[in-house]
Amino acid sequence: MEIVRTLEELRAAKKNMKGTIGLAPTMGFLHAGHISLVKRARQECDHVVVSIFVNPTQFAPNEDFAAYPRDLERDAALLKEAGTDLIFAPMDEVMYPQGYQTYVTVEEVTKVLEGAMRPTHFRGVTTVVAKLFNAVQPDKAFFGQKDAQQVAVLSRMVKDLNYNLEMVVCPIVRDRDGLALSSRNTYLDETQRKAALVLSRSLRKARSIFDSGERSSKAIRAAMEDVFAAEPAAKVQYVSIADTETLLEIDHIKSQALVSMAVYIGKTRLIDNTVLGKPDESLD
């Protein structure tokens, strides 16, 4: 496994790659969710590239860019073990050199949910992922369903900008107790960690009444609110029941709907989701 830090090194390394390339873009501090992307890429592609870059443009000034956990040495060991061929871990000045002024914007699907709460977030995500796609030129790109809106936004970008690659979306990975893995879980103390289980509990509740035949978003939402009411340490920012592509809210579910949420546990903001009408191995 090779680690490269500049575009020149990346290009040199790519020259030796014959066959298909799979890319898993990450911000590092890897957990089993990230590793599941790498293993899937290992199965589907001849070469596996993982990028590690804590991308400043997707954090707002009041967010945790500086505090975001970083540990390249540990990440590299995990990635080697999982079958990674190449780590691209650029410095900030490689990705955003002086005079930088170009952005990729997906206009509609970024306006709701996470985008409504974090207005500059997705412009940062689409820009950095476009840059990684351009530099690595992968045949397949691997993302986790955990960031459901990110997946919807990037799928739209790939389609609109004619990227010659396939998006592969991998299921959410959860701890045994049901908490969706996230690098931000490291911020939770023991009590908060227990309170955080309310997210997956509310999603299971939604799946169970949907599976019993309920199709009204209002009714599903009410049932989820009962679950949250029983956990006063959780402060719900939003719960959404939306179209899986446009992410616009829907009242009556025809075949599928994305149920997603953002919830504060103390100062830590957690997100989670499931797609109703579709198997979810992480919750079923």
Place this chain on the structure above:
Amino acid sequence: MEIVRTLEELRAAKKNMKGTIGLAPTMGFLHAGHISLVKRARQECDHVVVSIFVNPTQFAPNEDFAAYPRDLERDAALLKEAGTDLIFAPMDEVMYPQGYQTYVTVEEVTKVLEGAMRPTHFRGVTTVVAKLFNAVQPDKAFFGQKDAQQVAVLSRMVKDLNYNLEMVVCPIVRDRDGLALSSRNTYLDETQRKAALVLSRSLRKARSIFDSGERSSKAIRAAMEDVFAAEPAAKVQYVSIADTETLLEIDHIKSQALVSMAVYIGKTRLIDNTVLGKPDESLD
């Protein structure tokens, strides 16, 4: 030579290409300027792809999108003769399908000159060129110096978005009388065509006094204004003397400066330019 009209056909055609790919993006209705790009690509690359697409997003509502001249049959004959391997001529609905919502924006260098006169123009250019780069994945891309700001904007985009390709900028091609070739020259009647020579005449004047040692933009501009004053049919929209990368106006020229202009001859808007301090085979 093959002509493809969909992304699927393009991908299939690309599969048969081993070695380097050169791309010349055009809006069709080709003239010798475009053909010079194709010939340069033929010299430098194993495969030559030319795109023909009159891109709606780079025209403002009041501009000549509908009237813009189109002649695919003639273009195809010229391109075959010049050594093109593949023409990519997508339909509008292939490039901008329903639900389209993604744009690439270069923020600073698009604010001046053509960008100041045509506020949405460069967003359309950068978006469509990003799409063509993503779909074709060329090793080199060929553009004409005629659209000097386009070259500056796209060079910035390629650098900022880490496109794994080389920009090749080819000299302006002029008719014997000095008029820079443009698909829009077809709008000029015989009298207007003669009046249009004032653009290249003013650029020659600028080069000649620069070469005599003049470094003051004010003095160079005054000399050019004298040239325009002698041609009342020409209505100058702007004359700029600017830094070649940022395109910001400069008062005193150190080594190089881009002299560029937009001039109305009747209802036809023409642009032209030269780089002072650099050989210009089209004018010297």
